[in-house]
Amino acid sequence: MVKPISQTMEKTEKISTEVKILAAAEEVFLKSGYDGSRMQEIADLAGINKAMLHYYFRSKDALFERIFEQKFSQFFPKIQELTTMPISFTEKVCIYVELHTNLLRQNPYLPLFIINTVHKNNDFVKKMPLLLFSEFAKSYYTDLAANKVKDLNPLQFLMSVMSMCVFPFLSKPILCSSINISDQDFDTLMNNRPEEIKRYVRAILMP
Amino acid sequence: MVKPISQTMEKTEKISTEVKILAAAEEVFLKSGYDGSRMQEIADLAGINKAMLHYYFRSKDALFERIFEQKFSQFFPKIQELTTMPISFTEKVCIYVELHTNLLRQNPYLPLFIINTVHKNNDFVKKMPLLLFSEFAKSYYTDLAANKVKDLNPLQFLMSVMSMCVFPFLSKPILCSSINISDQDFDTLMNNRPEEIKRYVRAILMP
DNA sequence: AATAGGTTTAACCATTTGGTTAGTTTTGCC
DNA sequence: GGCAAAACTAACCAAATGGTTAAACCTATT
Numbered sequence: 001m002v003k004p005i006s007q008t009m010e011k012t013e014k015i016s017t018e019v020k021i022l023a024a025a026e027e028v029f030l031k032s033g034y035d036g037s038r039m040q041e042i043a044d045l046a047g048i049n050k051a052m053l054h055y056y057f058r059s060k061d062a063l064f065e066r067i068f069e070q071k072f073s074q075f076f077p078k079i080q081e082l083t084t085m086p087i088s089f090t091e092k093v094c095i096y097v098e099l100h101t102n103l104l105r106q107n108p109y110l111p112l113f114i115i116n117t118v119h120k121n122n123d124f125v126k127k128m129p130l131l132l133f134s135e136f137a138k139s140y141y142t143d144l145a146a147n148k149v150k151d152l153n154p155l156q157f158l159m160s161v162m163s164m165c166v167f168p169f170l171s172k173p174i175l176c177s178s179i180n181i182s183d184q185d186f187d188t189l190m191n192n193r194p195e196e197i198k199r200y201v202r203a204i205l206m207p
Numbered sequence: 208m209v210k211p212i213s214q215t216m217e218k219t220e221k222i223s224t225e226v227k228i229l230a231a232a233e234e235v236f237l238k239s240g241y242d243g244s245r246m247q248e249i250a251d252l253a254g255i256n257k258a259m260l261h262y263y264f265r266s267k268d269a270l271f272e273r274i275f276e277q278k279f280s281q282f283f284p285k286i287q288e289l290t291t292m293p294i295s296f297t298e299k300v301c302i303y304v305e306l307h308t309n310l311l312r313q314n315p316y317l318p319l320f321i322i323n324t325v326h327k328n329n330d331f332v333k334k335m336p337l338l339l340f341s342e343f344a345k346s347y348y349t350d351l352a353a354n355k356v357k358d359l360n361p362l363q364f365l366m367s368v369m370s371m372c373v374f375p376f377l378s379k380p381i382l383c384s385s386i387n388i389s390d391q392d393f394d395t396l397m398n399n400r401p402e403e404i405k406r407y408v409r410a411i412l413m414p
Numbered sequence: 415a416a417t418a419g420g421t422t423t424a425a426c427c428a429t430t431t432g433g434t435t436a437g438t439t440t441t442g443c444c
Numbered sequence: 445g446g447c448a449a450a451a452c453t454a455a456c457c458a459a460a461t462g463g464t465t466a467a468a469c470c471t472a473t474t
Contacts, residue, residue: 017451035242036327039432049453054433112326118380119319120243133386150410156396156403159382163374164367170377173325175366179340189362196363203357204410224421246462256423261463 018056020046022067025053029067030109033116034060068117075114077103083135089143090205092136093161094198100165101194105187108169115170133158149205157204164197225263227253229274232260236274237316240323241267275324282321284310290342296350297412299343300368301405307372308401312394315376322377340365356412364411371404 024046028037039060043050057063077099082092104110133155140154168175172186181189231253235244246267250257264270284306289299311317340362347361375382379393388396 032327033242035240038430040430050432051434051454052452055451058433060432112322115319115377115381116323118384120239122380122384152406153399153403156400157407159375159378159396160371160404160407162378163370167370167374167377168366170322170374171366171369174322177325189366192360193363196360197367199359200364200367200407200411203413204407206410245460247460257462258424258464259422262421267462 017046017048017052020048021053021056021063025063025067026071029064030071030113033113034064034120037064068113071110072114072117074103074107075110076100079132083132083139089136089139089149090202092139093158093201093205097161097165097197097201098194100162101190101197104166104169105190108172111166111170147207150207152204160204161197161201164200165193168193224253224255224259227255228260228263228270232270232274233278236271237278237320240320241271241327244271278317279321279324281310281314282317283307286339290339290346296343296346296356297409299346300365300408300412304368304372304404304408305401307369308397308404311373311376312397315379318373318377354414357414359411367411368404368408371407372400375400 021042024042028042028045037060039053040050042063043053046052053060053063057066077096079092079096079099082095085092136158137154140149140157143149144151168190175181176183176186228249231249235249235252239248244267246260247257249270250260253259260267260270264273284303286299286303286306289302292299343365344361347356347364350356351358375397382388383390383393
């Protein structure tokens with residue numbers, strides 16, 4: 001039997017308790033939210049004693065906040081550099097669509113988790129202004145001056161693009177139940193979605 | 208002092224306990240969801256004894272289900288007749304946009320409440336197939352044959368339109384926090400939104 | 415006024431739940 | 445091996461919470 005080397009169990013094959021807790025907490029919180037999650041459930045999933053949760057993370061609030069911060073930073077694709085690239089506004093939006101849709105395909109629970117948490121307590125958000133709206137708007141107005149895009153309200157437009165990317169993942173359960181499509185059908189739909197949205201984006205922006 | 212007339216207090220000016228409970232339960236459940244709501248909170252808001260909740264509605268589950276069913280039926284605008292009207296697909300979609308956006312402006316908590324509930328237990332939905340997808344799709348294909356609309360995937364398109372209508376109300380807290388707009392700004396945005404979406408719809412559908 | 419039935423209340427109950435603690439085991443180091 | 449610190453466990457605790465009950469209170473009818 002392999003034994004851990006250091007007291008803090010770093011650099012060992014054995015998964016540290018802390019990591020096991022974080023993985024379990026992520027799964028439970030993401031699926032059930034703060035109110036719907038139980039500390040015992042997290043402990044059971046991690047295969048450890050419930051007291052360990054408090055030993056490592058002090059309280060449910062602290063553990064939740066840890067998970068939320070990590071998940072919140074993952075919610076939006078990393079497009080900081082994109083905003084300053086020498087490509088058209090339309091292309092920037094299309095790249096965002098591609099990135100965000102694929103990101104959410106791999107993290108389908110993310111949107112509902114984030115929205116619920118912020119809905120309950122919007123103090124969480126303040127720290128990170130990750131929606132680079134003003135950068136995108138600037139790019140839009142540059143292209144508008146060059147008559148490369150139609151005249152419209154950029155906030156309304158970007159809100160619409162984000163809506164088309166994110167909302168399907170929120171409405172999946174309703175959609176699947178009400179028009180009777182399977183999980184596989186939904187996945188196919190989401191696979192084709194970036195192309196479809198990009199077509200809409202171009203149609204809307206074409207001057 | 209006005210006294211109630213009948214034993215069951217029907218037809219009196221005095222608001223019946225049952226109605227007070229339903230109003231309070233609606234407010235609390237809508238804001239906090241099932242897990243986040245407390246029976247005591249509902250009783251306090253209704254200004255009645257907690258035991259009354261069980262006297263009239265037996266259990267938290269039963270009370271919640273009562274509220275959910277009512278709210279779920281309000282989530283989607285009544286457009287049954289619309290589907291059979293002799294107007295173009297584009298016009299039908301535009302009318303839906305107008306109706307749904309305005310409906311949600313008056314019930315901004317509705318989408319998150321519905322989505323959360325169905326996410327936790329999608330058995331709720333089965334009963335009412337209120338998304339008249341097939342009706343709309345039929346109308347689309349009629350217009351496609353007449354070359355009045357562009358060739359696209361109607362499910363993807365209608366999902367997009369619904370996204371643009373509903374998602375802003377879900378993302379309001381994030382939006383307001385991250386790009387720092389006030390409740391009034393948001394209301395103005397939502398006031399202008401139907402027109403903006405309809406412009407997008409026409410641009411996308413134009414053959 | 416007496417009665418009977420629905421309505422309301424306060425006190426109570428059992429369970430769940432986040433959190434703590436005292437003591438035991440493991441681990442790294444001398 | 446011995447020791448001290450860290451990791452871990454089981455048992456426990458107090459508060460919260462959904463739910464119940466027995467008694468009191470109205471209200472309409474007789």
